[in-house]
Amino acid sequence: MSGAQPANGPAGDGEGTLAIIAGAGALPWEAADVIARRRKIVVFAVDGEADAGPASIETHRIGPGQIGRMRRIAIEHGCRDVLLIGAIRSRPDFASIIPDLETLRLLPRIVRAAVGGDDTVVRNVIGLFEQEGFRVVSVAEAAPELxxxxxxxxxxxxxxxxxxxxxxxxxxxxxxxxxxxxxxxxxxxxxxxxxxxxxxxxxxxxxxxxxxxxxxxxxxxxxxxxxxxxxxxxxxxxxxxxxxxxxxxxxxxxxxxxxxxxxxxxxxxxxxxxxxxxxxxxxxxxxx
CATH class of the missing domain: 3.40.140.80 (LpxI C-terminal catalytic domain)
Known part of the structure; x- marks a missing residue:
């Protein structure tokens, strides 16, 4: 893996910025509001899925071909921990993706990750983030009050x-x-x-x-x-x-x-x- 590495630091201790990957619905923004009271956050809103969020929350729209951009921004913010939250209603059409260079490197693993039932896909996506040096945290860890x-x-x-x-x-x-x-x-x-x-x-x-x-x-x-x-x-x-x-x-x-x-x-x-x-x-x- 090339380039800078995600920052270290345990989740839930208020240290380090938490990257929130936001899918559809009000829930990602509800979670962002709760977590931001005790920890810095940056939200990556999945294009075509995530609803618009409050202007007060730093948000970056990302498409399936922008993994490299997301990773670069996360590293710039000192993120090590990632929270995946919100519905993803459809799986990406890989034939229509125009990937950045980092996504191109990861594309074979991304395609493999999207194959299978929901549980299989979840395990694959989590594994993909972990292989890139991030730690995927649960709602119970990041926002137990939800x-x-x-x-x-x-x-x-x-x-x-x-x-x-x-x-x-x-x-x-x-x-x-x-x-x-x-x-x-x-x-x-x-x-x-x-x-x-x-x-x-x-x-x-x-x-x-x-x-x-x-x-x-x-x-x-x-x-x-x-x-x-x-x-x-x-x-x-x-x-x-x-x-x-x-x-x-x-x-x-x-x-x-x-x-x-x-x-x-x-x-x-x-x-x-x-x-x-x-x-x-x-x-x-x-x-x-």
């Missing part, structure tokens, strides 16, 4: 039927973890209605709404739950399960009674908004 604490978010709690559906959903996700499929499932009245695949949580919830309208299953409005949790053995440095206001709105449109997530290993983004909207819609959001 992780769901046990208990309800808002005023409402699941009833006995919801509790049974939550337990079934958790068992199903435990059993399906080795297959690297998805992180969430919809369960209604003791029946698994939908399992998240490559389409993501929001699209899965839209599918639940469609099949409810088509009367492919019958239940009262407010029955059932969305259950989301990390896979067994999942590397929590990336692809941490996340719910936010859009997730809640999707669950409400699907007619579900609420959302249950795994405490300590799931992020609840936009927590104040989620609590207020859940109470207004008379649905629950709970971490277990």
């Amino acid at each position: 992780l769901a604490a046990p208990g309800p978010v808002g005023a409402r709690q699941p009833d006995a039927k919801h509790e049974a559906d939550i337990a079934l959903g958790m068992r199903y996700l435990d059993a399906s973890s080795p297959f690297d499929v998805g992180q969430c499932v919809a369960v209604v009245d003791g029946r698994v209605i939908a399992v998240e695949g490559a389409e993501g949580t929001d699209a899965m919830l839209a599918r639940v709404a469609d099949i409810r309208r088509a009367r492919r299953f019958r239940s009262e409005k407010g029955a059932g739950v969305l259950v989301k949790r990390a896979k067994t053995g999942q590397d929590m440095r990336s692809d941490v399960p996340v719910i936010g206001a859009d997730t809640l709105r999707g669950a409400i449109k699907a007619g579900l009674g609420g959302i249950a997530v795994e405490a300590g290993r799931t992020i609840i983004a936009e927590r104040v908004v989620v609590a207020a909207e859940a109470d207004r819609a008379r649905v629950f959001v709970v971490a277990r």
